[in-house]
Amino acid sequence: MIRLPGVHGLLGVHKGVAALLAALVFGAALVVSALPRMVESSLDAAARSAVGSAPPGTASLAVQFTRRPFDPRGMRTTKQVAKADTAWRALLPTALREVADPGRLYDFATSSPILIDDRAHRYMTLKWVSGAGRHVRYVKGGPPGRGSGTRVEVAVPAVAATEMSIRTGDTLRLGDLTVKVTGLFEPVRPADRFWALEPELTYVIHHRVPLAMDDDLIVTALADGDSLAGAELPILFRWLVTPAQERIGAGNAAAVLADTAEFGRRLGRQDLEVTLSTGLDRILAEYLQRLALTRALITVFLSGLAVVCLGTTALAVLLFAGRVRGDLLLMRARGASLARTMLTCGGAVALVAVPAAAAGQAAAGFVPGAPTAVARLGPAALAAGTIAIACAAALVRSGGRRSGNALRRIVLELLVLALAVASVHLLRTRGLGTGGLGTGGLGTGDAFLAPGPVLLALAAALVVLRAGPALIHLAFRAAARRSGAVPFLGLAAARAVPSAALPVLTLLPAVALAAYGMVTAGGLEEAQRQAAWERTGAEIRVERAEGIAPETLEQIAHAPGVRAVVPAAVGTTVAEVGFGGRPATVVAVDLGAYHRLVAGSPLRLPPPGSGALVSRDLSAAGSFDVGWPARTTVTPAGTVDAMPGVAAGDGALIVLPGAPAQVNTLLIAGDPEAVRPLLPSGANMTTVAGALAEITGAPLTAALTAALRVAAAALAAYALAAVAIALTGGAARRAEDLGLLRALGLTRRQAGLVTVLEAAPLLVLTAVAGLAAGLAMPALIGIDLSAYAGGCQGALSGGALLPALPGVVAGALAAGVAAVALAGAYWGGRRGHAG
Template identity: 45%
Template sequence: MIRLLAAHRGTAALLALLTLTASLLVAGVPRALEASLDESAATMLRTSPPLTTALTVVLESTYSSDVPDGVEKVTQANDLWRAALPPNVRSVLDHTARFGYRTAWLQISATRHRYVSLAWANDVAPQIRYVAGKAPGPSDSPKRFEIALATEPAAAFDLKLGDTIEFEGYQGVITGLWEPLTPGGTFWNSYHSGMSEVVKRRPPLSEETDLFITALADGNALAKGKMDRLYNWTYQVNPTAITARNARDVLDGVADAGREVAGGPRSVSVATGLPIQGMGTSLVTGLDQLIKEFLDRLATTRALMAVLLGGLAVACFGTIALAVRLLGSRAHGSLTLMRARGGSLRQITVVGGGAIALAVAPAALVGAGLSLLVPGPSLPILLAGPVALAVAAIAYGCVQTARAHRQPIAESRDDVVTRRPSPRRIALEVLIVLLAAGGVQLLRTRGLGDDPFMMVVPPLLTVAAALVALRVYPFPLRLLLRLAARRRDAAPYLGVAMAARAATGATLPVLTLLPALAICAYGSVTADGLATAQRLAAWQQVGAEIRVQRSEGFPADLIERIRRTPGVEQVVPAAVGQTNAEVGFTGRDTAVVAVDLDAYRKLMAGSPLDIPRPAAGGALVSSDLAAMSSFDITWPERMTVQPKGKIASLPGVDNASGLALIVLPAQPKYTNTLLVNGDAEAVRKAVPAGTVVRTVEDALAEITSVPLVSSLVTGLRVVTLSLAAYALAAVAIMLVSGAAERARALTLLHAIGLTRRQAKGMTVLEIGPVLVLAVLAGLALGLGLPTLLGDGIDLSAYAGLPFGDYPIDPVTPALLAGGVAVVALAGVYLGGSRAKSR
């Protein structure tokens, strides 16, 4: 075996190189993808509001007779609640302890629209600094408390140190005034929002604003009071603890935790620690919704990569099989001699298969080892790809060796006698085509999901297309042969005749080239389509090249100054309100936009957005409002709206949550948004501080900045280029495989006057039909895969809008496939013949 391998070390090195790179790809790409999935989950949790990702146990004293009566009990309950959570949830929590309780909002006596709440939290004291007085102490009466206020609320309510606040039969004596050590940080904006400032709320259909402040009180005094209290224990998730592998278990654990906290059979008394039937407790979290969204994106990503990696595996194995067959043909003479000298079929198979194993097995192990250098989790299942490739290559080599040497000195020429396909082979091909057709139908209706069969449908479809192409291939070849026979020059006819002779051996090359080029085209179409959709989504989010927003509004002189700024081309003022707009007497929230649609259409000329035409003498409204002859609104001013047309959406307005939409004529005095074309930096310099300037490029960066999105696009590009490279390698092996026989034939033809140029042309005509067949069929299938797969692979979560709402550009995949064909044909032509001309 070693001598046989050494005698053909060039071919063996090629086989080893193909195996190594294939093993590296099929193990390294999924590993990198898993790393990006984990990073995406961590980024999602890190950038979400902390209370959204946390699990908060809430206990309402109103509905429970078993509540903690002091700080010590609340602290013990924190450990008890943590222990009551399912293990798959506890494992992803950090070690921070954050708990506390507060009263309901109590109206301050002798005032209207002013409320106070008393609160205690275990983590507040280290985050504040007393500027006057001291921290609240114990209470000498259940109706009287020492309290401390932040300086801003105290000043807003005109309260000073030593003042007494009366609220619904209780009294609060101000013993301290404090300031936050880090104002505006996550601690105050998320965990204790509103504690250090005045909270303002305007009830619906009310013209008065309610003011709310929070006062700190002693924990034990507050717990022993008679007021209703709301207890909370917050458990924060470690962002790096949730991965693509455990997200599903964590989601199930959160559901179990919600049931247990709400009173399941394993609930725990927060006062005594004894198992009881819970009452008045609930689990508040947004973690389950975040994980569901992540799992949806995860399923889509894995489904798409399964399609691409399936195609890559087919191409890799096909190319490796071509190299195995090349090595077998090179070693055929030696093995035939061994067989003629009495070697058994088993011995010949062991020698031939062993030589292939010596080339393939170490290369697969090295490729798998190199894949460990790719950043990502170490998953044993990722080694299955290299092992499967190596085993398949060795098995194919053994079968080919056994078939070629079943009988001693049984030489035959498959290119002279056309063999009819056996019934078994025809049945197998029909089965593959039927499975592919049925799988496509199931894929369009059910999606990929986690079904292994669904994941192999796209690669199976490419193989089925290759089999159909092979059955169709002889017919255009015969037509081409007839056309070549009419020429006086014999070289074209000889070249096509050589292609016809080689047709019997074209099965494996076509089964390699067509899937590779089809998945290559599909990956290119998907990557380009995704980039196009992301840019379109960015335009739709911003609504113009540059969007400028200012809560105080834009006076006319400021708008004019911005319009005259060098670098600013066009400015369209707009008034935009997206929340708390009252429609009629129902108080329904709606999005209201007042803009000159004619000017807006001119501004957006040449952009990918379509701006509706204005309605004559009225407003454009959502379909659910269009049936009304008129209705009143209170924003931007009280007016009567008369619907004159329908509108579903408007760029820059987010009404995806079901809000109604009203587009009014321009209201200049209420302008709070400018839609601008020009230089973004010039605009930023021209606007006052606090103005929000957002560009299409900013929105696009937000859409593409998610680690999973960039990794998905990178994976698409890597797999696409790898498939193109393997397609070229397959063509090169095809050329080399027939080089010896081609050289003998051309040597004889040179003797009767064939020139080198004609010899190269004949070689192109020999290889060209198979190559053109695979390129055209693969390109057609690759461009058709998005339509064939339908909604089976939905990339809307990555695109930022429904994926597929735009024409897919076939230029890039066509150029890629054409480039592969041109490079391959150029290589065939330049190395067309090794025989010397006269």
């Protein structure tokens, strides 16, 4: 009986190639499964951060109803208000009800402040809040009681007693109402969420109307609920539904957003004319947009990893198939069917690939985060693809219809080129991650758009495959005219290299996407640093609303560790232009000293000059007056778009030259720890380091940056593996050729150089083309990543300049891959086996 080589026999003979294949499949399964988990673990944290970092009043849903005097509709008692709260909560759609905090809070207040005793600039708002008694402590007097008719009792915040000249027992006249002050209160626990939702009960509001010289002071007082509800006053009722941030995650954010809109529609169908006021929809929409972009970017690199890993694995499988070719031919010669040989080869690869893929997926389980569909199915698909390649390799026969193959190749190449051009065009016009905001994360259009960079890299690889032989032929003709034999022999061998398509189609996308990942990650870091400086305006920024005394300025300026200090004044005023004036932010600073302070930083400041700089909306005015920091006439001498650390919002911006007389801002270069002990009470200090930590510490930003670096490292590793396997695959043929040349007098050094010249042309062309494609991708596909860069607009978008340092690092990566591969080829050629 004739024994045929079995699966275990093939693996036993070719242990080295089997181990290489197992390592490649394990690494690919680990990365493909771990990378999505790593990102997914940050998505829920990002949702909680988005909701939790917003002011509670902004993130809450406020159902509002304004009752006019003598309105026959209800809301005349606190019981009716509580009943309405239950009715509104019953209208909550399912997803919104599931995330709503069970704690109830509703209030009502006079719709506008009322003048106190006809005294100018002194106003009071009367308010009742459910459960307020549990959150206040009376430092003098007691809670308000029930009034009668036009008489109302109130309690006033203790902080307002001195500023508003109000004392316990005072009787105040508010329009037709007589108000008696029964007590002064303060918060029991100021950090409670209650006070974030009712902040006006903790301070006196300062408000200045346009063109006024003095502030209006507004105090909010607690009144008895039934007395206030029964008064014939314009009353604004408010019922708050506060989302519990720990209940909102990536999985239900889209449903909560949709239900917020549905809740508003349901309220609109009620008999009572209520409105819904909330910022939750905007918060969730911004989060979902960033979520879709994050998932789409991860899909880009997962697509590239899949192509590169599968290509490298295919090279290893073909190397294994080449090694077992003799065994398979022996099986056929001894009567085995073609299916038997295919199953033997495929079974041998399956025994290696399936356990390796399972082990990689199991190892990825230690990465925190919920497994996604890609994380669950990716390793299995990788193992199945590896086995399919092995079976196809076993079925390959020599011969065939070349013309048909050439035609199919041309059609396939044109299809890839067309898809690449179309995807790049759509990415530039539509953007990535904008195809929809479903629960799956990627929009409907992203299934085609996300692999766009991969298609672009494959198109570049096809160009190299078409143009490479012509360039190598030109180099060969130039070498043929020279007297040296080594260049001629090396380039002649390069012309005759068979089966270069798969290595190029694997190596070029690996280099391109690795370069793109490194440029993106590095560019994000530069943009984040820029945004941190823009937020603070200096290495250290100290602000104090009450002003900074000259002696404090002197102490800080002469403190050890402080290199320089520039005083400034930043405030708001009204530019007296047109009818009613124009709200404006004023910055008074010595621009020359400011330039010297931030020299070497990424800040862009307006040039110093002798006149005032104004925003473009004020530039047409010949001159105008402002009332802050002192009443003065401003004559524009130039325009300014923005100033670092200053948020002008929708108002105008005015920059006054010279050091201000009254200082409320210090711009400092030095050690923050040297400044901190010298700060007066009420001063706020921000630093570039703190702003940068806040930007980079955002869950999605940190996860995306880490994922980009992991993907770039994995792609670089598989690029090296692909080159090594490609060189090893031709080792037997190369060793035979070099053996003949060595017999004719070729030295070891010359043999190494011949091997290098054989591998170098296509390898260098591929590496250079891959690097060029990777560096061009940010400009070509135009993805704006400003959401991850602290709002630094245009970060790595189509119009952004290529970051210098990340570009150099990406170039070093491509050069390193080529250098390591050529060094291996050289030493292999010297040793004589050339592989």
